[in-house]
Amino acid sequence: MIPPTYHAYPFDAAFSEAVILDGLIYLSGHIGDDDDGHLAQGFDAEVHQMMANVAASLARFDRPLTALVSVKIILTNMNMRERFETLFATYFDGSPLPACTIFGAAALALEAAVEIECIAKL
DSSP: OOOOEEEEOSSOOSSEEEEEETTEEEEEEEOSBOTTSOBOSSHHHHHHHHHHHHHHHHHTTTOOGGGEEEEEEEESOGGGHHHHHHHHHTTTTTSOOOEEEEEEOSOOGGGOSEEEEEEEEO
């Protein structure tokens, strides 16, 4: 077995941005914050920034969003599930959607409304 490869964030963090193992990229959770740590305002804007962050992480490995095979979505308000699903689907433009688990949490970092954790094929 080939040992995992760990990839640090380009800034100080207590965890890896990604771990590569067996042809898969395991991304740490992403929220809708910008490079300065400011959370986007409003649910839709937060989702769009979050997906931009995921796309940027995958780009470090020359992979597109369509390389995602599985995602976990955490919402602080489960009433936003349908809205999230509508926004999320727009990023795949007819391509197969990744497997997905959505669950609720009382709170997320920076008081975010949504967080995503991803697995992508390398």
